[in-house]
Amino acid sequence: MSKKVDNIIIVETSDIIYEGIFSILTNTGQPYKIHLADNLRELEQLNIRTKADLVFINPVLIQNQLKDFHSLKKELNDTRWIGIVYTYFDQQLLSIFDEIIYINDTPDKIITSVQKFFSEQNPGNQNQQQKTLSEREIDVLKLLVSGNANKEIADKLNISTHTVISHRKKISQKTGIKSVSGLTIYAVVNSIISINDYRE
Amino acid sequence: MFIVSEMKISDVIIENPYLILMLEHLGINLEVHDKTIEQICNESNISTELFLTIANLFNGFKPLPITEYTSNDIQTIIKYLKNSHQYYMEEKYPQIQDYFEKINKINDHAEIIMIGKFFDKYFLEVTEHLDYENDVVFPYVLDLNNLLTHKNSDKAVSSYSVTEYKKHHDDIEEKLTDLNNLLIKYLPQKNDQQIRRKLLFCLFELEYDLKIHSQIEETILIPLVEKMEHLAKKRK
Numbered sequence: 015m016s017k018k019v020d021n022i023i024i025v026e027t028s029d030i031i032y033e034g035i036f037s038i039l040t041n042t043g044q045p046y047k048i049h050l051a052d053n054l055r056e057l058e059q060l061n062i063r064t065k066a067d068l069v070f071i072n073p074v075l076i077q078n079q080l081k082d083f084h085s086l087k088k089e090l091n092d093t094r095w096i097g098i099v100y101t102y103f104d105q106q107l108l109s110i111f112d113e114i115i116y117i118n119d120t121p122d123k124i125i126t127s128v129q130k131f132f133s134e135q136n137p138g139n140q141n142q143q144q145k146t147l148s149e150r151e152i153d154v155l156k157l158l159v160s161g162n163a164n165k166e167i168a169d170k171l172n173i174s175t176h177t178v179i180s181h182r183k184k185i186s187q188k189t190g191i192k193s194v195s196g197l198t199i200y201a202v203v204n205s206i207i208s209i210n211d212y213r214e
Numbered sequence: 215m216f217i218v219s220e221m222k223i224s225d226v227i228i229e230n231p232y233l234i235l236m237l238e239h240l241g242i243n244l245e246v247h248d249k250t251i252e253q254i255c256n257e258s259n260i261s262t263e264l265f266l267t268i269a270n271l272f273n274g275f276k277p278l279p280i281t282e283y284t285s286n287d288i289q290t291i292i293k294y295l296k297n298s299h300q301y302y303m304e305e306k307y308p309q310i311q312d313y314f315e316k317i318n319k320i321n322d323h324a325e326i327i328m329i330g331k332f333f334d335k336y337f338l339e340v341t342e343h344l345d346y347e348n349d350v351v352f353p354y355v356l357d358l359n360n361l362l363t364h365k366n367s368d369k370a371v372s373s374y375s376v377t378e379y380k381k382h383h384d385d386i387e388e389k390l391t392d393l394n395n396l397l398i399k400y401l402p403q404k405n406d407q408q409i410r411r412k413l414l415f416c417l418f419e420l421e422y423d424l425k426i427h428s429q430i431e432e433t434i435l436i437p438l439v440e441k442m443e444h445l446a447k448k449r450k
Contacts, residue, residue: 052216060275062274190399191395192391196396199396199401203325203400203401
């Protein structure tokens with residue numbers, strides 16, 4: 015059910031080019047989420063940028079802001095960058111990008127360069143889907159919702175407080191619930207503790 | 215869409231209707247005709263820079279810090295925050311409470327009763343937090359503002375500092391997310407789909423507004439007040 019949607023940002027001033035890339039990507043039928051930014055500064059302000067898997071960017075827009083671009087690239091270290099090239103650029107500038115597309119490339123070639131990145135990532139996506147709690151996590155959860163502090167849980171299970179904290183992080187990631195009172199309800203609903211154990 | 219001052223306010227609202235709520239918090243009436251943002255701001259005595267910062271927060275952009283302290287901006291921000299408190303307390307939370315009661319009538323699972331209690335407790339925490347802002351933080355900011363604008367003001371400003379506020383500023387949003395997840399993923403359902411949907415829509419609306427609310431406090435108000443504290447110290 016939870017099919018991964020890939021976020022793509024296109025940083026380009028020409029509407030024709032933007033619409034062109036947009037329709038080439040949408041025609042693939044893949045559930046890409048495509049966003050537009052007009053320039054580097056706007057990209058820096060897009061909240062979605064931190065979730066961007068791929069950014070198409072016209073090298074013209076970074077030419078005089080290389081410093082800003084490098085710091086952005088550092089911030090978004092999981093993001094892949096594709097240069098949209100339609101005039102001559104110095105090879106050194108182009109070497110910043112992970113991939114280059116040229117304005118006269120066929121749609122197939124452009125799609126191939128996009129899909130290349132996403133197929134690289136796919137194996138990792140699959141095992142992240144495991145949402146059930148491990149036995150150890152259930153032990154931690156039981157003690158947590160019956161009112162024990164991290165230190166007490168650590169003592170009872172004979173593990174370090176640090177390990178307890180990392181279990182708790184995993185539990186919250188898998189369930190989507192962070193607060194102890196919320197987790198208590200989760201534990202009751204999933205019969206991890208009985209409703210009779212629940213006290214306010 | 216990144217909002218700029220020449221845009222017609224009606225276009226911007228049609229693109230993101232949540233901005234209606236922003237206007238309401240700022241005390242700007244609808245029936246905006248074909249006015250641009252700049253015109254509306256001038257008429258309402260709100261700085262365009264501040265308006266754009268908040269509006270773009272609503273549109274998902276990260277705010278540009280307001281660099282310059284002005285008394286007017288501070289008054290606008292406090293007004294916005296106070297109005298949104300009123301919206302939570304008098305409109306949103308009673309609405310949510312009402313939905314919970316309705317669900318309880320149809321669905322008597324023990325877990326549903328638990329989540330009702332979860333909400334009640336959460337609501338108490340929220341009330342405490344909003345009261346604290348209304349009673350301590352906002353008056354302090356306004357006093358400080360007064361001190362900086364009226365040269366001869368001899369009204370003593372409490373020795374409070376915004377650093378304390380930073381500490382106190384705990385996350386109301388976290389439990390709201392928990393609530394959504396419990397209602398969507400885990401809680402047993404029994405003929406309550408429609409009310410549950412209404413409840414969830416209501417919670418999403420609240421979540422959206424609260425998120426912007428705390429962004430305004432953390433990224434706009436607190437840095438400005440730090441500037442004001444610095445200015446006030448220099449004057450002594």
